[in-house]
Structures are given as structure tokens and as C-alpha cells.
Amino acid sequence: MKFHKNDTAVVVIDPQNVVLSEKGVSWGLVGDSVKGNNTVENLARLFRAAKEQGFGSSSLLTIFTPQTRRGSLEGLSRR
């Protein structure tokens, strides 16, 4: 597989406390695998490697708001 830094972005999705921190509400679901796979450290390695190699980096931020809940997700979950 070939790709070049000039036309490649590293897209990191949801690197947020809610899933990767022991204080996050999802920890009960994913905590064992986060620890078992060393995810936090490995993702940091990926960030560091991308920056050092000059890859563009987009971090994708997820924030659910009350509006989101009422406007879309709650509706989806009811179907």
C-alpha cells in the first residue's frame, strides 16, 4: 500500500476523554481493551509519527449537544 504525505491526512476520530479516559462514561464498555491494546499510547505514537513525517492531520471532534440529541440521535434510536 502506497501513499504520500503531500496528499494524505491522518484523521483521528474522537480522541476524547469520554472513551479513552478512566473517568469517561464509556470506560466500563471499552476500558479493558483500551488498556489491553495500549490504545492511548499507540495513538500518541501515531500522532507523533504523523507530525514528524510531515503528514497533514485532521482531528475529528465529536461533541453531542442537547440539540443533537433532540434533533437526530434520539429520533434514530427510537426507530
Next chain:
Amino acid sequence: MLEGKEFWRPGPLDLDGFSGSGADWLECYKPFIEDGKTVVVSPHKVWGPQTNDLNIFYRRDDMPTPVETFRHSLSVSSLQPPPSALVACGQGLRQSTMGEGHRSGSNVGTEIAQISVVDIGPGRCRVTAPDRFTGLTGTTWT
């Protein structure tokens, strides 16, 4: 996840209590993300990038090869031009959805690899989703 108020914020423009909250970055990632060079796209409303501005950055920056990591469901077919390669991995919890999303990528000639060392997910999903995804990918990076 909805009942648990994942990523919950009191309002779309309200930053009260944001620092250190569930929606905030992990502290150890802030030097990378907040370096002034990293694009933070708009919040997505559901799971995929269809409801945020990620695709705009791909097109505007002529960046057809997204290297994606961690928990996503990107509809590759929505990108123009289709990316030639996509590196993907994700949370087992939603990796089934993700796999379906990326199946469309393989249908438009996108080469897919996965980075297994950042996969997370609960129990059985953690085991089955990567295996399933491996069936759609050409490369697994560890």
C-alpha cells in the same frame, strides 16, 4: 451511549466546564492537536462524516487519501475523487457499522488498511469486528 450522555455538552456554544470534560481531548494529545497546524473539523451529529465538514477539507486541500484512525464510519463513496487508500481502525462497538461504511470504499477501488494497535471495543465486538474488517482490507498495521 445516549443515556450515558457521551460527549455531552450543555449547548453547542457553551464552553462552561469544557476543560477536562468527556468531550475534551486527552491531555496527552493536546500538544499534537493544538499545535496550530491541526485541523479540527466541526462536530459530527451522528457517526459518519456526512454531517460535518471533513469532506470539505479533503477537497479543498486536494487531500484524497485520508488516513483514518479510531472509531469512524466514513462513507468513502461520498468523497470526490474517491481516495486511493484509506487506513482505518476503530472501536469494536461500532466497527460493524464502520466495516459496512468502508465496504463502499472497496467498491470504488479504495485500498484499505487497518491499524490494529488502537482498536478498542467491548468484549465480543473487540474480537469479531477486527476480524470482519480484516476481510475488507488489504493490510493490517500493528
